[in-house]
Amino acid sequence: MRICQNLKVSSNLGIPTRESNYADWYNELVVKADLADYSPVRGCMIIPPHGFALWENMQRALDDMIKETGHQNAYFPLLIPKSFFDKEADHVEGFAKECAVVTHHRLTKSADGKSLIPDPEAELEEPLIIRPTSETIIWNTYKKWIQSYRDLPILVNQWANVMRWELRTRLFLRTAEFLWQEGHTAHTTYEEADAEALTILHDVYSKFAEEWMAVPVFRGIKTKSETFAGASHSYCIEAMTQDLRAIQAGTSHHLGQNFAKAFDVQYQSAEGKLEYVYATSWGVSTRLIGTLIMAHSDDKGFVCPPKLAPIQVVFVPMGKAEGLEQTTAVAKDLAAQLKAKGIRVKVDDRAKESPGFKAKHWEMRGVCMRVDVGGRELEAGELGVSRRDEDEKQMVTTGSVVDHVTAQLAAMQGDLFTKALAFREANIHRIDTWDAFAKQFDGEGGGGFVLAHWDGTAETEEKIRELTKASIRCIPLNHEKPEDGQPGKCVLTGAPSQQRVVFAKAY
RNA sequence: CGGGGCGUAGCGCAGUUGGUAGCGCGCGUGUUUUGGGAACAUGAGGUCGCAGGUUCGAAUCCUGUCGCCCCGACCA
Incomplete structure (x- = not known):
């Protein structure tokens, strides 16, 4: 199946420049950097191992921060009874237009016997909605969990996939199915819920964007028209892309008592009175990967901040016969030393590919640093070390490669942020x-x-x-x-x- | 849903007075190679989106249908 025939790929190698066509540059980069691919279903994406390793790194850092701020993970079901959506009017208004609906539980042969159709005998009494977000199923559950003020606050997060039937989709930026985390909390007071929403905004999302993704963000509050469906108010972080647009990278909502009232979640206070709880919900998604690409990448491909890169350092051994054996051995030894320090490394010892091919290959995929190990280098006792975000190669004595790489990875993380910040300032x-x-x-x-x-x-x-x-x-x-x-x-x-x-x- | 474009090999494409499908890249094998996307040789791979119709004969003509991409409306 051909899905992106409009992408006028000039060759199987390389991508358009940002200058020539920013949209195509992004689309082709995503695919060629092995971050994601199109699937047979419109708007859904396949995330290959390289792209998923990146997501796992992001997940891990975020998950630690979410737990650090007192939250626990839980899991709620993919399918939600349709009736749940009838309960919060604004929420329904916001999501009804983009829901995937499950109506049958069995397939049967069609009349001509050539294909399968939903079995008319197996129609569900109540259709099920594939979650576009989980507020409704979660609040239906919280009703059971919350009786007393002693049950509060509830601080829960879940990692999940959700589905929104978007009319126009783009890999990572807007897909019909996407991966995310969604936090859902319940509190006794308005102020406590607001503090929660702000903690997530400042101590988790903003911190993650700037310290891990190296992307500076504006933190702010949404206007009424941009507020989440069903929320009292929404906080967000906004990043700037290289084509000078804004991208919403994360949101944290104060839901007021809207969902508590819709799902009748009350608790008995210390004074013995029945009160509705206050709530928040907050999320970041695989859209962060799109944000990351748009913030740092260049015409050679993906540029990834070291803290998140699936591969931080690649070694390219060169030479022939015994020479190659020797350079490979040196590369493997250095790689082992780096690995012992917790650095994600790869030795590209493929036999058929030329060093030039390998350099381009890993540049496209966003490896932060490359170490060329050749006969000349070994004789001189210096290896060629290059950083993905810089043009020149540094000659580094073999013995100091490990220290040099470690230092440069840290430097690159900071430099990417500084560069992105300067770009934003200028615009x-x-x-x-x-x-x-x-x-x-x-x-x-x-x-x-x-x-x-x-x-x-x-x-x-x-x-x-x-x-x-x-x-x-x-x-x-x-x-x-x-x-x-x-x-x-x-x-x-x-x-x-x-x-x-x-x-x-x-x- | 409106406007535009397009479905032919894994990817990008060519293929009209209708005659049974080709190119580049990639892939397999072999040899020589490897310092910024190597070369030659050889081989594999396609019911031409799907369904009808016209015809001796359809990738090509007709009808219908499904899908995808781009622009717009809608959206994290």
């Missing part, structure tokens, strides 16, 4: 006139982040979106410059504004 604009604002978002492509004043009304927000395709990504919680938090006048209407908000074209 943030503080704009106070409508003409300049409109001009900034004119034409195709993104316009970076525009920090501008907004009068706080949904009408103005919508109007600006219609005129420029830029939307309010968030109302920042912490400002880059103190003056961004000062009052001003709306860039469109001139009405009073409390602070600047982040405008951008979004993924």
Whole structure:
């Protein structure tokens, strides 16, 4: 089955440049870096071992942080009774249009005997929904778990797949099925729930994005129109892509008492009164991989921050006959030393591929560092070590390779963040006139982040979106410059504004 | 759902007065190679998306149908 025939692949090697076609650059990179592939079902993706190893690394770090902040993992079912969705009106409104529905439990031969059809005899009495998110099934369960204030708070997370029948999909950025974690907590007070939502935003998501993914993010609160269906308010982190758009990398919602009321979850307080609980939910998904690619990668392929890279160092032994045996032995020895220090290494001792082929191969796949081990190097006692995010190769004495690599991996992690931060800085604009604002978002492509004043009304927000395709990504919680938090006048209407908000074209 | 494009080998494509399918890459084998995507030789691989129809004969013409990609509406 041919799925991406519009992708005009120039050859089986290489990818388009970001400059020539950013969208194709991304699409081809994802596939050629072995991060994901198309599947026979539209919008679903196959994640091969290399891509999954990356996800596992992300998962592991996030899972540790989630547990560190007091949460436990649990698992709830994939299938949810349709009736559960009838209970929270806004939530239904938000998800009804994109639900996959299970209606039968058996297949049978069609009349002509040539194919299988759902057996009319086996239609379910109540259709089941493949979870688009798990609030409803979880709140139905929490009703059983919560009787007393002594049962609170409940701090639970689950790693799962969910399905949303998206009309237009893109590998990692928007797939019909995706992997994620979803946290669901219950609390006695509004303030405690808000503190929870903010803990996740600051201590987990923002920290993970910046310290592990090396992607700087804006933390903020969503406007009413961008708030999660069924939430009281939503917090988010927003990153900038290399084509100057915004990408929502994570969300943390304060659900108020909406779900508690919809699912009748009350507890008896210390004073003996019945009270509805307050709730949060929060999630990050495989979209983070798309964010990672868009933040750091280049025209040679994937660039991955060392903390998350499936392979951090690859050794390429060179030479022929005894020479090759010798270089391979040296490579394996150094690799073992690095592995002992917890570094993820690979020795590419494939016989048929040339060193040049191997260099390109691993560059495409985002290996952070490469060590060339050749006869010349061994004679000189220096090996060629290159970093994925730098052009030049360093000559390093064999004995100091392990220390050098260890130091450079740490340096690369920091440098990627610094570079991404500088890029974002260079593409943030503080704009106070409508003409300049409109001009900034004119034409195709993104316009970076525009920090501008907004009068706080949904009408103005919508109007600006219609005129420029830029939307309010968030109302920042912490400002880059103190003056961004000062009052001003709306860039469109001139009405009073409390602070600047982040405008951008979004993924 | 609207507009556009397209279904031929694993991938990218060619193939019209209708005559039973080809190229490049990749893949197997062998030899020579290997310092930034090696070369030659040899071989394997396709009921031309599916279903009808026209015809002596259909990848090609007709009808229907399914699917995919891009742009839009919707969305993490």
